[in-house]
Amino acid sequence: QQPVQSPQAVILREGEDAVINCSSSKALYSVHWYRQKHGEAPVFLMILLKGGEQKGHEKISASFNEKKQQSSLYLTASQLSYSGTYFCGTDLFYNQGGKLIFGQGTELSVKP
Amino acid sequence: NAGVTQTPKFQVLKTGQSMTLQCAQDMNHEYMSWYRQDPGMGLRLIHYSVGAGITDQGEVPNGYNVSRSTTEDFPLRLLSAAPSQTSVYFCASSIGPPTYEQYFGPGTRLTVT
Numbered sequence: 674q675q676p677v678q679s680p681q682a683v684i685l686r687e688g689e690d691a692v693i694n695c696s697s698s699k700a701l702y703s704v705h706w707y708r709q710k711h712g713e714a715p716v717f718l719m720i721l722l723k724g725g726e727q728k729g730h731e732k733i734s735a736s737f738n739e740k741k742q743q744s745s746l747y748l749t750a751s752q753l754s755y756s757g758t759y760f761c762g763t764d765l766f767y768n769q770g771g772k773l774i775f776g777q778g779t780e781l782s783v784k785p
Numbered sequence: 786n787a788g789v790t791q792t793p794k795f796q797v798l799k800t801g802q803s804m805t806l807q808c809a810q811d812m813n814h815e816y817m818s819w820y821r822q823d824p825g826m827g828l829r830l831i832h833y834s835v836g837a838g839i840t841d842q843g844e845v846p847n848g849y850n851v852s853r854s855t856t857e858d859f860p861l862r863l864l865s866a867a868p869s870q871t872s873v874y875f876c877a878s879s880i881g882p883p884t885y886e887q888y889f890g891p892g893t894r895l896t897v898t
Binding site: 674703707713714716717720760762772774777 | 825828888
């Protein structure tokens with residue numbers, strides 16, 4: 674039931690782009706994206722709801738393909754501050770109120 | 786606002802001991818959750834609550850108890866600690882619909898020997 678993220682790790686140079694994918698074997702109501710820096714707590718990036726539009730946050734955006742039960746996180750023109758582990762969290766039903774099942778995470782390293 | 790606070794930050798227990806991890810939030814959020822984080826496993830949901838007096842199990846509830854007597858507090862109890870419970874524990878509270886954005890506490894690093 675845990676969503677599968679790919680890739681597991683990626684190394685970028687500043688200014689390069691990256692895509693992180695999140696796939697579920699079950700139909701989803703929503704997908705949440707969080708970023709966690711080393712030794713810190715996860716921080717909310719965005720949520721994509723079933724039937725909703727693609728979301729954006731600065732140079733980070735995401736899409737949600739309901740039919741394929743997949744979500745992708747797009748990081749464009751990456752900055753050093755983007756380094757961290759990215760988690761997708763999936764919500765199977767409407768109004769679960771935080772009952773998220775998270776993927777195993779994708780570790781992103783941005784080098785100068 | 787302090788946000789979500791967790792105590793203690795670090796704890797070492799011996800096998801068989803019990804303890805309570807404390808979690809409090811001052812944002813008046815109805816929704817609260819406990820997660821554990823192990824290397825390579827991501828965040829796994831232990832228990833969650835949608836309001837005072839209402840709790841439910843997550844993915845890995847065995848060995849843990851919760852109760853929610855107030856909106857602010859959501860303590861997690863380890864009944865009889867085992868080495869497999871060595872982990873980092875995060876408490877989170879959620880803003881609710883429509884986004885259910887979760888705010889995480891700083892975490893408690895627990896070691897069971």
